[in-house]
Amino acid sequence: xxxxxxxxxxxxxxxxxxxxxxxxxxxxxxxxxxxxxxxxxxxxxxxxxxxxxxxxxxxxxxxxxxxxxxxxxxxxxxxxxxxxxxxxxxxxxxxxxxxxxxxxxxxxxxxxxxxxxxxxxxxxxxxxxxxxxxxxxxxxxxxxxxxxxxxxxxxxxxxxxxxxxxxxxxxxxxxxxxxxxxxxxxxxxxxxxxxxxxxxxxxxxxxxxxxxxxxxxxxxxxxxxxxxxxxxxxxxxxxxxxxxxxxxxxxxxxxxxxxxxxxxxxxxxxxxxxxxxxxxxxxxxxxxxxxxxxxxxxxxxx
Ligand code: NDP
Numbered sequence: 001x002x003x004x005x006x007x008x009x010x011x012x013x014x015x016x017x018x019x020x021x022x023x024x025x026x027x028x029x030x031x032x033x034x035x036x037x038x039x040x041x042x043x044x045x046x047x048x049x050x051x052x053x054x055x056x057x058x059x060x061x062x063x064x065x066x067x068x069x070x071x072x073x074x075x076x077x078x079x080x081x082x083x084x085x086x087x088x089x090x091x092x093x094x095x096x097x098x099x100x101x102x103x104x105x106x107x108x109x110x111x112x113x114x115x116x117x118x119x120x121x122x123x124x125x126x127x128x129x130x131x132x133x134x135x136x137x138x139x140x141x142x143x144x145x146x147x148x149x150x151x152x153x154x155x156x157x158x159x160x161x162x163x164x165x166x167x168x169x170x171x172x173x174x175x176x177x178x179x180x181x182x183x184x185x186x187x188x189x190x191x192x193x194x195x196x197x198x199x200x201x202x203x204x205x206x207x208x209x210x211x212x213x214x215x216x217x218x219x220x221x222x223x224x225x226x227x228x229x230x231x232x233x234x235x236x237x238x239x240x241x242x243x244x245x246x247x248x249x250x251x252x253x254x255x256x257x258x259x260x261x262x263x264x265x266x267x268x269x270x271x272x273x274x275x276x277x278x279x280x281x282x283x284x285x286x287x288x289x290x291x292x293x294x295x296x297x298x299x300x301x302x
Contacts, residue, residue: 003132004079005253006031006123008059008116009088011040013214014140016047017246018085022253023053029079033059033070033088061088061115063102064299071122081126083253086116086139086184091216095173098164105157105298106164108173112180117187118299124191128199134259138252141185141205141264144282145178147291154294182281185264186288187295189278192262193285206252206265207276209240244271 005022009015010032022028032054034040040056057073060066074081089112092099101110120137127135147153148167155162164171166179185205192203212229220228232239240248251273252258252265258273266276281287296302 002027002029003082003254004029004031005083005085006033006057006074006081007085007087008033008061008119010034011036011043013216013242014208014211014245014249015085015087016043017242018087018249018253019044019054019246020047020049021243021246021250023049025250025254026053028053028254030054031074031079032056035060035062035066059119060102061111061119062090062107064115064118065102067115067118068122071119074123075126080130080132081123082130082132082134083136083138084120084123084127085249085253086120086137087249088112088116089140089177089180089216091177092173092219093177094219094221095171098159098171098173098176100158100164104160106159106171106176108176109153109157109166109180109183112177113183113187114295114299116184117295118301120187120191121296121299121301124195124199124201127201134202134254134256135200136202136204136253136259137188137191138249139184139188139203139205140249141188141207141282142181143178143207144182144185144279145175146281147179147182147287150287150290150294153291153298156298183291183295185278185282186284186291188264189262189283189285190288190292193288196261202259202261204252204258204261204263204265206249208245208248209267210238211242211245212239213242240267248273 010019011034059070151168152163188205212232
């Protein structure tokens with residue numbers, strides 16, 4: 001049978017390119033988990049994903065209610081779950097003031113981390129039950145920041161009783177995004193420690209490369225958006241096209257040789273995958289455990 005993969009934020013950028021790459025193999029049915037149904041449908045058509053190889057299901061990660069509804073809807077579809085890709089993200093580098101999710105969490109950490117944390121926890125049982133030869137939970141990572149002692153997160157991240165920043169500091173939109181990505185990587189490792197042996201599920205993260213052309217930079221100042229792609233292409237040489245990055249993520253989802261769990265994948269200049277070292281902050285096991293417990297409380301699992 002075909003595998004079923006859920007990809008969050010598959011309506012643009014990396015998620016869309018990955019959906020296309022997996023659908024084209026003929027071995028996967030892609031569930032595009034997106035907040036904008038029409039945009040997702042149009043995106044799928046625009047890159048030529050064939051009708052029978054995808055479905056769009058509504059998911060707004062900035063609402064825990066929507067995350068729960070999504071998990072229910074998916075279950076009612078009767079499909080098995082063989083891979084889950086937590087890819088969606090918001091990045092608000094120029095925001096002066098924090099904005100918030102439906103439940104009142106700062107938007108970057110609320111969407112990128114807490115929404116995905118609840119989603120992955122709710123769908124873990126579905127992954128467990130899959131009889132597919134490989135079962136994987138992939139969380140897209142990136143460069144990291146320092147989370148301090150998590151005092152802002154523990155306080156609810158709501159900008160009222162507590163800071164809107166995880167470390168309790170003043171709001172900084174670019175840092176909030178980086179914080180959310182450290183959370184993503186810590187979450188992947190904590191999943192690995194708690195569930196890999198028992199379930200056989202592969203938990204992994206990756207740095208797809210700098211995909212300077214995606215919508216991620218849509219909130220940035222126009223001059224940045226103009227100069228960032230050529231800067232990455234010719235100066236830092238970290239540039240990777242959406243198509244190539246999509247191929248990388250698709251590889252982490254489906255390549256039979258990439259089944260190692262607890263790994264952070266990156267690619268070298270020749271586009272070969274290798275196990276990257278995690279930063280000190282992103283590999284702090286004690287922080288991962290604490291983040292897990294605080295997050296459980298915030299999303300209503302504990
Ligand atoms: P895009 O902005 O192109 O894609 C982000 C996706 O997330 C969009 O489909 C967007 O939906 C979706 N999304 C945002 N908020 C929500 C929400 N509340 N609920 C559901 N979906 C939501 O960015 P990229 O493709 O670049 O980013 C994809 C991943 O890659 C992210 O995890 C990012 O951190 C990571 N990454 C990107 C790098 C880069 O250089 N671009 C580098 C390293 C990592 P919509 O279409 O409706 O806006």
